[in-house]
Amino acid sequence: MTPTPSTPRAALIGRSFDNAERYDTAAVVQRLSAGELAAEIAHALAAGAWPAHEAEHGPARILEIGCGTGLLTEQLHARWPQAEIVATDYSPRMVARARDRMAAFLPDRHRAMFHVMDATRPDVDGPFDVICGNMVLQWLENPAEVLQKLAVLLAPGGLLGVSTLLGGTFAQWRAACAAEGAQAATPTYPNAKTVAGWTPYPCSGAWRVARYEQVFPTGLDFLRHLKTTGAAVPREGGGRLSVGQIRRAADRLNAGGGAISWELAYGCFRRPPRQGVFVTGTDTGVGKTLISACLVQRWQALYWKPLQSGLAEDEGDTATVARLVPGAHCFPPAGAYQAPLSPQAAARAQAEQVDPARLALPLAEPHRPLVVEGAGGLMVPATDEMMMIDLAALWGLPVVLVARSGLGTLNHTLLSLGALRERGIAVAGVVLNGPANPENRRTIESLGKVRILAEIPWCEDVTPRTLAELAARLPSWEETFAPSWPGGRTGT
Template sequence: MNGRARNAAIGARFGRAAARYEAHAPAQRAAARRLAEDIARLDLPPRPRILEIGCGTGLLTRELARRLGPADWTLTDISPAMLETARLGPAPQGSVRYAALDGEHPDALPGGYDLICSSLAVQWFGDLNAGLGRLAALLAPGGHLAIATLAEDTFAEWRAAHARAGLDAGTPAYPAPGAIRPAMGNLAGAVRAERLVQQHRDGLHFLQDLKGIGATAAAPGHQPLGAAALRRVLATFNEQGASVTYHLAYGMWKKTDSRRAGVFVTGTDTGIGKTLVSAILARAWNADYWKPVQTGVAEEPGDTDTVAGLAQLPPERLHLPAYVLQAPLSPWAAAPLEDAELDATTIVPPDTDAPLIVEGAGGLYVPIDDRHMMIDLIARLGMPVVLAARSGLGTINHTLLSLEALRRRGIPVLGVVMSGPLSPGNREAIERFGEVRVLAEIPPLARVDAAAVAELARGIAPLADCLAALEGSPEGGSGG
């Protein structure tokens, strides 16, 4: 059976379950809600063009409609019966088009979407990454691809019950989260994962719930167990507690302008060494420097002058901030003191052919204006992040929280730079649990001057090598 015929058979099975689907779909409902929460944080334009793959009965559509408001919706499913069920439900605001479609092969769609999304449907693709690549090709510049799918170890308890009975469960070979990468360049993003444990009354109710949504615990083509073998498996499954784990992977990618090379330097806190890190990177990569929002100039020189001196940058490599404020406060707090009005959406990066080092103000959740945090600006600029962090006590928690916040927004992380007394244990923990590279460690310096910056810059890998490594990592590049 070829891929399209296989997908059509899956669609027919789901179609037969359309009328009872939502009564048996608590995990699907939870995944749709979590994915919608992540999507609501994206920098989407007003009334975005949205394509949903595998809309089913409308779980994700309804969650998104409550959060996004009016949009131009194209809602698709491989099952016409599912589409009809969704059509009978509450319609989202804006224009709505329904289309029966094999989402793995979206040949008939025009493209130009601001958001392509799917919740617990793409795991049925015969070739997940190739299918995601075809979907990503339909994005408008700056558009987002956001999916929830099943990852390895889903239904681990069911497989364990079979193994104890000496049998093969035949469950699908779901991928590791880090292996989920759309087969398309010019994408920046990441995959995060979580485990959702669902408790069932017993094994029969687990199977009934799967049948109720049109699914099975076994891969297509796997031969069902005989009655005696199934009874042994169910008895063992019940003894284990009759619970199953859904390993959910959430992928968020943005179609970026690959012509802009550079990074956004942010930190786990204020006073964390972002300016020194920016100077080292600018020197190492012969890059331009830009601080979009500068505060605190009443008490100390602006960071642009500091970086110019430390990195020995000529004037043409420096770009003026979009906003300069006197008080050493967040931009949002400093602006009213000067009757200034800030709008993060007006901040546009400078036009340069050189690599660009962009330095943020404070950490990820420093407010810029009434509606936007620093992380919103990072997402809109579409650049990978270098995260500045301390080396000492507390850095593991602060760094991992920052990395999780970036992943939830689909923002790729080039790496972490740690400052302070060397701490091999903290470095190992950040690399292992944060699944990220530590690009450099900056020890305490007797003098912070151009000579020290030049020496530290020699230890930084070339930007092209770092970006190439990112493209092949689970955090970003062509996948995430």
């Protein structure tokens, strides 16, 4: 059954791809991109802290949007033949072609399902370990919204991998048309900065830009290519070129050698493997443990301090949280050391080493929030090879950044936010510790493009009672994460 078109343009796009009978003969870059995307997904799966069944056997369920004739479907099956693949496309004829292509590869038909679906209105049941789509986002009216909807269908720790065309695509053709006083009818694709804002929250991940070049015998062959692959749908609101303008622009393209550029962005985004946050600070002593205890109290969360040093001088953060939040469930540290140094240096002072194998994220009670407190700031060495920011990336939990409210906080806070974004780590928000400073708050919100979760005043004597009062200033778990974790604390 063909879905009802969401817009007249969606109907036009669907008809164009329905009529692309010779798609496979012309889809050179599309085939290349499918292979690249499959490789990106495989690399991301291997690099992350994925659920055990994925790490050992690969994904069990895969949803593909915009499957076309099955170029990516074939790649997915080759890499993960055990996976159940649900291949979908808006075009019924494209779905039929994908089914025909995969018939030879999928004799066990229960492992593949081919379904006509509008990606803007997904009608399949999750969860999926992988959701992917090759060169499809540029056809959607609101790609960021679609990615957010799809992320909800991911299993905890699941991966969303997509590719899309960028603004540099077909630059030579646009320049040839402009030289004839006309604007090319090809769609206007987004730039890399716009696409960077399509990251679904609270997933972690990043976009990578790639460029390809395809040479056509003549400019008219390029236009025939667009029609053959179903990509000749003109940009919305654009005018048509005259026959003369098209021929003259094609001649200009010929004179330039017939080369056409394709600019693509590849994005891979992982849903957190469980509900929780990673608490880090802009510096040592900014109040990470206080804020962690507040979050444990506010969310009735679990607590884990993976690496604890400085036990020669105080009781340690796990004991502090247990004292301030009576009844809190605290996981034991993976490493506990006496010297007030970085975990790496403190372990070495005891003739020990931090064991990376013990740094696996606790997955007990996965639908109950877990507050993970880091040691020092993001660039503090955790092991001989990893800093705290590397652990944050590995665990995949959104970050709560604790910062001082006063003088000096802007530089430290904005640098920390920049480092997190550079690594593709989701940021849940910033907590400011100390006297209220409206100007610093506004600057961090504006330049850091981040939410201030709370401003926590300095408190001379922190007791379980005063901590509960401070915790009430923080948003509830549902207020912070409900859009991305349907059903609030119950998860999916």
